[in-house]
Amino acid sequence: MAIRFDPDKCNGCGMCSRSCPYQAIEIEDKKARWLENRCTLCGACLESCKFDAISGDIPVRETPDFSDYRGVWVFVEQHDGAFHRSAFELLGCARSLANELGEPVAAVVLGHGVRRRAGELIAYGADQCLVVEDPALAYYQTCTYTHVLDVLIQRHKPAILLVAATHLGRDLAPRVARRARLGLTADCTRLSIIPDEKILLQTRPAFGGNIMASIVTRYSRPQAATVRPGIMKALSADPSRTGDILVEEVNMAECREFTRVLECVMTENSGPDLSAAKIIVAGGRPICSEKGTAVMREFADTIGAQMACTRVVVEEGYLPVECQVGQTGRTVRPEIYFACGISGAIQHKAGMDGSRYIVAINKDPDAPIFEIADFAIVGDLFDILPALTRAVKEQ
Amino acid sequence: MIVIVLMKQVPNTSEVRIDPKTGNLIREGVESIINPEDRHALEAALQIKDSTDCRVIVLSMGPPQAAEILCEALAMGADQAILLTDKAFAGADTWATSTTLGMAIKRIGDFDLILAGRQAVDGDTAQIGPQVAELLGIPQLTYASKLEVQEGKVIVERTLEGSCERIESPTPVLVTCLAALNTPRYPTVAGMLDATSDRAAIELWNAADIGAKAYEVGLLGSLTQVVKTFTPKEARNTRFLEGSPAEIAVQLLDAFREKEIRLGE
Numbered sequence A: 001m002a003i004r005f006d007p008d009k010c011n012g013c014g015m016c017s018r019s020c021p022y023q024a025i026e027i028e029d030k031k032a033r034w035l036e037n038r039c040t041l042c043g044a045c046l047e048s049c050k051f052d053a054i055s056g057d058i059p060v061r062e063t064p065d066f067s068d069y070r071g072v073w074v075f076v077e078q079h080d081g082a083f084h085r086s087a088f089e090l091l092g093c094a095r096s097l098a099n100e101l102g103e104p105v106a107a108v109v110l111g112h113g114v115r116r117r118a119g120e121l122i123a124y125g126a127d128q129c130l131v132v133e134d135p136a137l138a139y140y141q142t143c144t145y146t147h148v149l150d151v152l153i154q155r156h157k158p159a160i161l162l163v164a165a166t167h168l169g170r171d172l173a174p175r176v177a178r179r180a181r182l183g184l185t186a187d188c189t190r191l192s193i194i195p196d197e198k199i200l201l202q203t204r205p206a207f208g209g210n211i212m213a214s215i216v217t218r219y220s221r222p223q224a225a226t227v228r229p230g231i232m233k234a235l236s237a238d239p240s241r242t243g244d245i246l247v248e249e250v251n252m253a254e255c256r257e258f259t260r261v262l263e264c265v266m267t268e269n270s271g272p273d274l275s276a277a278k279i280i281v282a283g284g285r286p287i288c289s290e291k292g293t294a295v296m297r298e299f300a301d302t303i304g305a306q307m308a309c310t311r312v313v314v315e316e317g318y319l320p321v322e323c324q325v326g327q328t329g330r331t332v333r334p335e336i337y338f339a340c341g342i343s344g345a346i347q348h349k350a351g352m353d354g355s356r357y358i359v360a361i362n363k364d365p366d367a368p369i370f371e372i373a374d375f376a377i378v379g380d381l382f383d384i385l386p387a388l389t390r391a392v393k394e395q
Numbered sequence B: 001m002i003v004i005v006l007m008k009q010v011p012n013t014s015e016v017r018i019d020p021k022t023g024n025l026i027r028e029g030v031e032s033i034i035n036p037e038d039r040h041a042l043e044a045a046l047q048i049k050d051s052t053d054c055r056v057i058v059l060s061m062g063p064p065q066a067a068e069i070l071c072e073a074l075a076m077g078a079d080q081a082i083l084l085t086d087k088a089f090a091g092a093d094t095w096a097t098s099t100t101l102g103m104a105i106k107r108i109g110d111f112d113l114i115l116a117g118r119q120a121v122d123g124d125t126a127q128i129g130p131q132v133a134e135l136l137g138i139p140q141l142t143y144a145s146k147l148e149v150q151e152g153k154v155i156v157e158r159t160l161e162g163s164c165e166r167i168e169s170p171t172p173v174l175v176t177c178l179a180a181l182n183t184p185r186y187p188t189v190a191g192m193l194d195a196t197s198d199r200a201a202i203e204l205w206n207a208a209d210i211g212a213k214a215y216e217v218g219l220l221g222s223l224t225q226v227v228k229t230f231t232p233k234e235a236r237n238t239r240f241l242e243g244s245p246a247e248i249a250v251q252l253l254d255a256f257r258e259k260e261i262r263l264g265e
């Protein structure tokens, strides 16, 4: 990439100097002169010259040849040797991408004493499991994990790398991406393969869920994405699946870990595990009273559902923060989601619009929640919920 | 001590609305604000300045209009404000943004601490902090809900899913901040007047100033490309249930029974 200049054609008219946004061209003795340290190779001067004194090959971006990059990788998050549920979801998603490409799925596990459980990952869809065992990997630390993952990527050249968009994944993935020179798409909710190009289409919400953006990575490999937990479907475990478990050696001495963990306290998870719930009864502002929560709880208990809510209810202190569904809360995907007295703000919908069936109960016939409901009930939840409870008991 | 705060101007996303006809974002009339968590990052820097000898530099990449947030930052008490603004920076993904911020930080020179928000509400990527830290070859501490600065090191409490970690790092280090970290102060009226009367207080740097080639930054320097945007719409056939509460309840149970779901079992 360069700007070429033919001094014989230059008459010092100064057009180029005026066209330069960076004051990188000076006229000296009736000739243009470039200040190397100011020129950004933006190409603005090319068109300015009437005498063809300036030419240059300014970026036509070429797509590099990535034909030796193969396979779909899932980074497997583990805590104390137990795999995070997101790993199984990612394997399910990776499986379908890999089938589309006709390439294998590899699960990548870093830890200490994790090898003996690797078979589980094969059962959930991996063809291969790459394991790196080291005492330094027992507990997650950014720089150590970055080093190992980067080494593996350079060694094996996968085409796609998926990391769960958990706290750990969102700490690790951007660091790895910067080191391995990868584009990275954050918090994807949908992934697919563009059939003719065979590249990964990464779809994610932006502007607080108001719009969706579909993104591709044309200029780097692997195509890396973090994936929102709770969205992708895990396959059911198939113990008869077979695959290779490969132990990889990585030189740990090459990496410098700066940080030191002083203490790690488990915070009590008082709420239910919403991500596993089959039926969820969720309440909004009108349930913010003793009576409101009681009515909702009775219905939820009657049908064996978990309780959830909007942010308002958490802020008012009627349910714990673990119950909050939405952009800043949990993402859930139950069979049935009862939205009771919930207006349907975009930040709330972001966490529940993947539910199989949505039942909305709201006094206001124009409430936005009805736009995404399968069953719409315009009415007072203090009438409807008790009626539903009764009907279930009587059936 | 020198603290650099990364700040981004963002649209107030809770006000963002979709045009129901075109499906496009309605940006007119939507207020631009300091990304909420960046305000907490700035407050953390100012609290350090309250108790020790410290210089707070705020740094933002954005269109010329983003000077507004830097004015506000000066009014809150920042010492120096730098706006990275250039047509060449436009259309950057997080790779190109972190390149730009990283090159600017290298030009600033010495620093002890970089503070950023965890994520920006327009993109929600949470990638810039770690990417800038990696580019500079310094450690990162993300999700900080407490920050303590000592001689040559920081101790941070990280609020994670189901756990809370106390972690120590030598400086220089980059910390990404949660809202739980502190309560930001208001800009003072006097500070506001000072900051707005003298716009020259904000330094404007372009690509050449940070030694970036046009192909390294902005859209050209990006490794990812947005191929389309659309409004999320789940195709659902909404069925309105009508009648008395008891009738509605029976209709709903029947509807689920048809789908082979029996409530209450």
Ligand SMILES: Cc1cc2nc3c(=O)[nH]c(=O)nc-3n(C[C@H](O)[C@H](O)[C@H](O)COP(=O)(O)OP(=O)(O)OC[C@H]3O[C@@H](n4cnc5c(N)ncnc54)[C@H](O)[C@@H]3O)c2cc1C
Pocket: A208, A283, A284, A285, A286, A309, A310, A311, A312, A313, A324, A325, A326, A327, A328, A329, A330, A340, A341, A342, A343, A344, A345, A346, A347, A348, A351, A361, A362, A363, A364, A367, A379, A380, A381, A382, B013, B014, B121
């Ligand atoms: C950055 C950001 C992140 C956010 N993250 C989240 C998030 O993660 N999760 C979340 O939920 N919100 C989130 N919010 C808040 C969100 O914008 C809404 O304010 C919130 O979801 C509204 O809650 P609501 O529906 O309970 O209350 P409201 O909007 O007040 O709606 C109450 C509804 O109840 C109906 N109603 C009232 N009384 C009755 C009755 N007796 N019977 C039947 N219907 C009745 C009303 O018609 C109304 O539609 C976020 C906001 C921002 C800015």
Ligand SMILES: Nc1ncnc2c1ncn2[C@@H]1O[C@H](COP(=O)(O)O)[C@@H](O)[C@H]1O
Pocket: B006, B007, B008, B035, B037, B038, B041, B059, B060, B061, B062, B094, B097, B101, B115, B116, B117, B118, B119, B120, B121, B123, B124, B125, B126, B127, B128, B129
């Ligand atoms: N254009 C920008 N200029 C300055 N800081 C930024 C910019 N973009 C992101 N940041 C910082 O990086 C944090 C995370 O942003 P993001 O990765 O975009 O979610 C923000 O809270 C800011 O502190």
